[in-house]
Amino acid sequence: MSQQDKSQYYVPAQSPWPIVGACAFFLIAFGAGHMVADLQDPQASQWGSLLLIAGVLVLFIMLAGWFKDQINESRSGLHNRQLGISYRQGMLWFIFSEIMFFAAFFGALLYLRVIAVPWLGGDSNNAMTHAVLWPDFVPQWPLTETPDGTKTQAMGYWGLPLINTVILLTSSVTIHFADLGLKKGNRKQLSSMLFITILLGIGFLFLQVEEYIHAYQDLGLTLSSGVYGNTFFMLTGFHGLHVTLGTLFLLVMWLRIVRGHFSSENHFAFLAASWYWHFVDIVWLCLFLFVYVL
Amino acid sequence: MNSVASTTTQDTDDHGPAKGIKRWLFTTNHKDIGTLYLWFAFIMFLTGGAMAMVIRAELFQPGLQIVEPHFFNQMTTVHGLIMVFGAVMPAFTGLANWMIPIMIGAPDMALPRMNNLSFWILPFAFTILLASLFVEGGGPAFGWTFYAPLSTTYSGDSTALFVFSVHIMGISSIMGAINVIVTICNMRAPGMTWMKMPLFVWTWLITAFLLIAVMPVLAGAVTMVLTDKYFGTSFFDAAGGGDPVMFQHIFWFFGHPEVYIMILPAFGIISTIVPTFSRKPLFGYSSMVYATASIALLSFIVWAHHMFTTGMPVYAELFFMYCTMLISVPTGVKVFNWVATMWRGAISYEVPMMFSVAFIVLFTFGGFSGLMLAITPVDFQYHDTYFVVAHFHYVLVTGAIFSLIAATYYWLPKWTGVMYDLVLAKWHFWCSLISVNLLFFPMHFIGLAGMPRRIPDYSIQFAGWNQLISIGGFAFGLSQLIFLVLVIKACRKRGAVVNHQVWDGAKGLEWQLPSPAPYHTFEKPPKIE
Amino acid sequence: MVSSAQRVLLLCLFTGIQVLPAAASESSINLRKGVTDISHQVYDLHMTIFYICVVIALLVFGVMLYAMVFHRKSRGAKPANFHESIKVEIAWTIVPFLILIAMAVPATSTLIDMEDASQADLTIRVTGSQWKWHYQYHGHGIEFYSLLDTPMEQIQNKWIKGDDYLLEVDKPLIIPTERKVRFLMTSDDVIHSWWVPDFAVKKDANPGFINEAWTRVNEAGIYRGQCAELCGKDHGFMPIVVKAVPPAEFDSWMLQQKEFIRQAKAEEQRLLAMSMSFDELMAEGEKVYGAYCAACHQPNGAGLPGVFPGLINSVVTRGPVADHIEIVLNGKNGTAMQAFAKQLTLKQLAAVITYERNAWGMNSGDIVQPKDVHLHKQGQ
Structure with missing residues (x-):
């Protein structure tokens, strides 16, 4: 892949990160929704907050992985000027x-x-x-x-x-x-x-x-x-x-x-x-x- | 022409789609993602449609028969949310994904991985929204417009889930729109100048701008609903210095451009199909572009025409009335241009053209009722009645949805490589056309006669029409199953193989590619003459 | 072939022109003319714009239909190649613009008339709440609530529905004809919208704000409308009935109402001195509960979990009596629980609280008398 010439726009191959990100958003939204709804109820279970925290963690893992891939691509010269734009x-x-x-x-x-x-x-x-x-x-x-x-x-x-x-x-x-x-x-x-x-x-x-x-x-x-x-x-x-x-x-x-x-x-x-x-x-x-x- | 087709095929032989489910989960291919969007939208269309069937079943007769009023309100609310955010918008985004890179000669969308993220958020967001229906106390029941304080102080426990699912839908839409706008600005093949772009691309460019401008405002609105309900703020509560009407201002500042987000790409589709089957170039290309842009700009200063009865001062009512009336000028220009395109053409009525002609007539009906609604003193009588329901279903169902169906019939052979079942397609058209009018046309009458919208039961004077409307509704719902069968058959390649041109009058880069379009296209930009 | 197609075309246009006005005069499918000068103006405006739309539609679709029929490929039509004409495009931008101006002029003057509520002869405050209307005659001390009067059995399809199904109330709003009546719209909870089609009055009732509207009714009669803004579960069940009576009749009605109020006050005083029996309270309480409480807490007291709390063995119905009286009198902030202190009489309040503590198998034996409620009110 690295010998792709710079005149071509780099279209990345398949990547697991987007779907991981979508899962993170799901955990955040679902968790936050339950956490907020349970705010008034001190006896409520805490699983909403736990989901939210898990979601944020997954989000950071996703960002780290995604950007790592991207940085590697960039540093191996796959990105051309058009992609930069x-x-x-x-x-x-x-x-x-x-x-x-x-x-x-x-x-x-x-x-x-x-x-x-x-x-x-x-x-x-x-x-x-x-x-x-x-x-x-x-x-x-x-x-x-x-x-x-x-x-x-x-x-x-x-x-x-x-x-x-x-x-x-x-x-x-x-x-x-x-x-x-x-x-x-x-x-x-x-x-x-x-x-x-x-x-x-x-x-x-x-x-x-x-x-x-x-x-x-x-x-x-x-x-x-x-x-x-x-x-x-x-x-x-x-x-x-x-x-x-x-x-x-x-x-x-x-x-x-x-x-x-x-x-x-x-x-x-x-x-x-x-x-x-x-x-x-x-x-x-x-x-x-x-x-x-x- | 043919040379482009052959080189692309050779190029793509070495890397086709991945195998199995991973192809769809991890994909970065604009065609795959377009397909995902379209299927998702169709599933949501059927889901939202099922809710509409519940509504129509309850309204079949006066009295309460099938559902409780509280559940009825959940159905109207979630039906609206699903159709707007789950069906129409993703379907247009799916078309954008499939067609825009091809139409402008780009190898893919500008940001392919983000493209996949935009899509995959949606199934999760709608899972949350649908799951909220099963929370104790039920799902959102305050209308898709979620006016405060019905959605704040007086709403059920599921409101937080609703808020956060709208948040992530918004994130998805914004990322999708950024992708479209960057693709169009940065990825056009050499020689594809602005004024050579197909109108579908133009309308989507403007739509994407509207999306990026107003989806964050919706995020702001739901955030204020969240804090008003759960964190003690009083944005929409006079006791703390706020104003419930402010919610409506913020919501409709999003909501009115949102309406055009759902119709501008439809204009682009009709402007593509009508010239093809009239075998004549689109009349007034540049005026179409300017009309689209002016509709988009005007959409930012007309929002309060949804709120004429809220008690605005008279000068504000006049301002919004005048601005709203102005919108009919560029919209009229579009209709005139389509008619002028057909004038002295050599017209033939293939299925996409049938839906497009129906679009022009029925969308214009919606335009006329829109003009009537713009006139403030009369709007007081129409507002919040079935007249409004008739109006926006004419522009959204026989407008946006018909254009989506037309687009599918137009490009489906290009996507699958086979011609779909034409007999089924014609059945689908005639059944839809008749039933949709049976469904929505009488709504004008009962609205004028005084039936408010969003009610589970009505006085007996409306009984006859409602029965007819419900029958139309069930028939329209069933008609869409024909479409489902047809699309599945086409996807399984049951049908006559088509060549690259498909329609003899069709112009544009997509028709230079073989049918079905190869997995990767235009990795080297084509030359535009 | 040509002539037959043309004949069909002409026939379509002709029947269109014939049918539309005939259809429009049928009141079940068109706006009502109404009974005020304003509503007549609104109706005329509506019809004018409708006809303008019809004419434009006939022109545009006529041209389109002609092209659809005569410029068909199957008839051997050869496509022309024109695709631009600045002149035509300017024309069809300017002409609609001029038509719009012609529409805007009468619309503007009607709107300005509608929004001028000054110099009214009578002011009535209209307060919406879930799901009833409250009418207060400013400066006259007359006020009452107006609730849906259609029996539950009709709604549940057990009885035959009456002619005014869902459009009937226990106490209609009474207004005089030939006098300018100003309405001050507001709400106690969510947004409602007070709409009487025959007056061409529709105005949102926003909590915490007052919107003004007015009418001057020309003909005596009974006029019916409904809440037009989604206001929660029973949005479809809060009708409006207005009875317009000649001014003299209205004045005597006002005097009569004032006399009723005086009598009711005397009755309250009398009640304070005596005690009502348990059965009497329960019977009255069941009635009041059905009319004022059952919409949310449900006829069986179970509520709607997650939306409206149940009352059976709840903190309130099993807790101290004073807390129960307090929440019924003053409502609970930040929830849908309304304050009933002004909506119900002392007798009704005492009865409904007694009922809520003894019904549905709770049988606590607690009895609340009107004087208990009165004392609680005084204590504030």
């Missing part, structure tokens, strides 16, 4: 789908803030909503008191959020320098800059946890404290999840770089990781603006 385009469309996922939650935030809360306060064609159903409700954003009277405090943007913004912005710069290092063939710059990026990512996550603790303990701001808490935790939570995945992604890249993988021409995985990281940064900027500042 397929990977790049695929990654960009994947990032686009992620953007749309966040768009759903940003859209919800916008709707709640501009439409739902003012309407509950009698705006637009909802004068009677306020007068009859929620006469004591004061519309405001952040919504520190919900129509049913749940009180909370808003999270300011000074302090941890601002520091986190600086951290992520810096990490965008460091990964750019890592990229430059790769293109110049400066492996030392590549690995050190990438390492700093990973540290910044971990730092961000650490501070994010601190912020959550602060929210829950000091501000009374929880996931269930009305739509302000809902959007705050869902947006920052999903973003945090993406930072976690991005950091793992970068970590794998760093391990590969230490082993001498990637060249100035052949480095799709690293490129994908850095694109993903930039995407995560941009989402944070939107978050910082719409969730914290405005």
Whole structure:
């Protein structure tokens, strides 16, 4: 197979990994479905969670095996330029789908803030909503008191959020320098800059946890404290999840770089990781603006 | 032409399909995966159809006879979910897998292993969905649109299973769509310029874009349903500052493009078949492309026409009414183009053409009722009645499903190498055509006369029509078994062997390949004149 | 051959034109004209657009049918090779656009009229809940619930179904004719939709929000509708009946209702001072349970596992009486269990709780009196 010529698009032979992946998704979905449904019931059996954990394990095994095959193919020269373009385009469309996922939650935030809360306060064609159903409700954003009277405090943007913004912005710069290092063939710059990026990512996550603790303990701001808490935790939570995945992604890249993988021409995985990281940064900027500042 | 065919055959002699079950489990071949998708979709079509039979059996007479209302609601819900996500969408994806690489002269899909993953998620996702019917309290019973708070605070224990199965269906769709879009953008043979692409490829390109844009929004919507039900959020609960109508906005922001996801590839199929059997090039190729693109773009700004009765301010209602009416312009252009293609052609009525002509007429019926539904003040009367049910079944059954059947009759000889049983095919056509109209046409009447949708029992004034509708429903269901027999026979190579061209008027790269198409095709890109 | 085919074609078109209007006038297959100015406008709009669609369909399908018949290969047709005409394409983009504008103008003005609920003579709050309607006359202190009145036996095909099967309620909504009545729609649980076709009014009842709609009925009569938005198990069993009466009759009805309310209050006071017998409570309780509780908890008290909890030997029916009263009075947040404090009288509440603790073989012997319920209410 290795003597395939580069003018031909490499179509891999049969692979066990996709079906393993599908099984992993099945275990995750079926397990999570049962786990969540049993949350309210303390006497319920734990097999939902066990299935979920098993599913995640299988997923990681699948990813490891799949990428190992792929790396071997790439390093034995089976991939041509056209395949590289397929990977790049695929990654960009994947990032686009992620953007749309966040768009759903940003859209919800916008709707709640501009439409739902003012309407509950009698705006637009909802004068009677306020007068009859929620006469004591004061519309405001952040919504520190919900129509049913749940009180909370808003999270300011000074302090941890601002520091986190600086951290992520810096990490965008460091990964750019890592990229430059790769293109110049400066492996030392590549690995050190990438390492700093990973540290910044971990730092961000650490501070994010601190912020959550602060929210829950000091501000009374929880996931269930009305739509302000809902959007705050869902947006920052999903973003945090993406930072976690991005950091793992970068970590794998760093391990590969230490082993001498990637060249100035052949480095799709690293490129994908850095694109993903930039995407995560941009989402944070939107978050910082719409969730914290405005 | 023939030279392409012969070189490909020689090339593929050395590596055919693997033996046994491993061929299907581990495959990376776009034709295998296309076949899997198509069979899966057909099985789901029969499953969802069986649920429709339960619905129609219960509605055969007024009063409760066969099922309890709660189970009836589960049937309508799961019927909808299965038909949308399990039958129509995978069937189109199957066609895309089979045909797009061939049509653009590519050796396979761009990302073959991911292609297999996209498919194999689906059987698992639907296993979960169907399994949820057996959970205590039953499966999802809140309609396929799962409006909050019926799907949150007031839903059963199986909601979490529903949510996660939709999540993995979405992952499958997104990966499938990425594969299609990358294949089309990156894998075209030299000389296959954008404006030379077959329309089926064009419509799928736009469909794939819509899928990637809106499936994540659906994921967001089900996630909010999950957290509202189980984790104390109040996105859709006014007491916490949320709004149940926001669910509908998010859902239909996904849902309306989703509607076009299910019909744009159908346009592509009809635009392929009609010229073949009119023996005349498609009229207005470029206007077809632009019309498809404008329908797709408009689909992002019309979602709230599903929600005219939710109490939006009047200016919002007007905006969505105007935008929705606009959609009829590019859709009309398409119908006019098909008619102009037939005009002064040399038409013959092979089975794919019969289904295509039926598509044009009956889909247009659905278009007309769609236009009527767009008019907000009258929509207040139509909304949530059987008129709506009639409308979307005309566009989905006699639209999407008929186009899928037409496509199967068109390409099946290419896939199997034999001509299917034409007598059965004609029986299938006439039985389907008559029964489908018996099934869905009277729904317009009872809808206008005031029968709400999603009810297990109705007042006696609707009894006569409902009986007729149920008879049509059973007949349509049975007619599809003819199709099943026909396809199985063709797959077992019972029939006359066909040559590479199959249809004398057919154009396109797929007709340069031998029939059946070899396992690997266009490993070296063909030359496009 | 040519002439016969043409004759068939013409015949098809002709019968189409003949049949459609005749069919449309039959009310069992078309929209009702209704009894308000708005509903007439809506009906006219509906018919106009329908006819426009019919004309377009006849033109397009006529051309297509002609091609299908006369441009057949079997008739020796040779295919032309044209495949583009900018002029034609521009024409069939512009012309539909103009037709749309012609449709949009009347639609816009009707819509603006429909959405203007201001300056109403009477305001009625309509609250949907699983599966009944609650009507409150704003500023008059009159309110009542309206439930399906069709006997279970008819639904289960044991009795012959009546003419108004599934479209009959115990207490219809009474409104005056010739006055502008404004409806404030809301819901206590899921989304419902209040629809009376004869008024051309369909508006969703969203929990936590109020939507407005209005009507001015021209003719006295009884008008029937149904909930239009899927609202759970018994979505098909929550009809709407509106009785429109002349204004004078309406005014006297209002006075009569106020008198009834006064009497009912006096009766409650009287009940508080005395005790009802166990049998009396059980008999009344069975009635109330059938009307208000059985839809979810089922007539046999077993519930629907996984959706609605059973009551036989449950935590509530075997637990302390006070907890039982509490959950019936105020419902349980985050579940389908409604608050019945306002829906039922003290007597009904006491009876149904007594019934739930003694029926289905539980025979706990617990007796709850109206005054117990009253005390519990006061204690809050």
